[in-house]
Amino acid sequence: MPSKPSKDLETFDNPHPQRDYTIRIRMPEFTCLCPKTGQPDFAELLLEYVPDQRCVELKSLKLYIWSFRDEGAFHEDVTNRILDDLVRACAPRFMRLTAEFKVRGGIYTDVVAEYRDPKWHPPEPVKLP
Numbered sequence: 852m853p854s855k856p857s858k859d860l861e862t863f864d865n866p867h868p869q870r871d872y873t874i875r876i877r878m879p880e881f882t883c884l885c886p887k888t889g890q891p892d893f894a895e896l897l898l899e900y901v902p903d904q905r906c907v908e909l910k911s912l913k914l915y916i917w918s919f920r921d922e923g924a925f926h927e928d929v930t931n932r933i934l935d936d937l938v939r940a941c942a943p944r945f946m947r948l949t950a951e952f953k954v955r956g957g958i959y960t961d962v963v964a965e966y967r968d969p970k971w972h973p974p975e976p977v978k979l980p
Contacts, residue, residue, distance in 0.1 A: 860912065892924075897948070903943055926952050933950075934966060949962070950963075
């Protein structure tokens with residue numbers, strides 16, 4: 852049976868919770884509908900996060916992103932809702948979601964939303980000679 856869209860985000864145990872490291876996931880095929888016209892909006896999503904105890908499972912993320920295909924949503928709202936859902940599922944140390952919406956009526960829209968656990972302090976960058 853083929854997969855179906857789903858709002859369920861699955862996670863798995865971070866294999867290296869003792870270390871700060873960054874996971875970057877690029878999703879070039881995000882679609883939703885314009886809530887005013889019903890026309891499709893297309894975006895590339897970039898998820899960057901520093902996991903704590905849990906990481907998002909990729910197949911569930913794909914099905915979750917697919918679930919927006921037939922929903923009307925303003926760019927600002929859908930970006931923040933996705934970030935909120937991912938933060939709830941993973942409880943990361945840090946997470947940033949960048950949504951780069953393709954041109955519509957001569958206008959490009961980029962929305963960047965971030966979450967930072969108040970107890971987490973990023974390591975100082977290393978400057979090499």
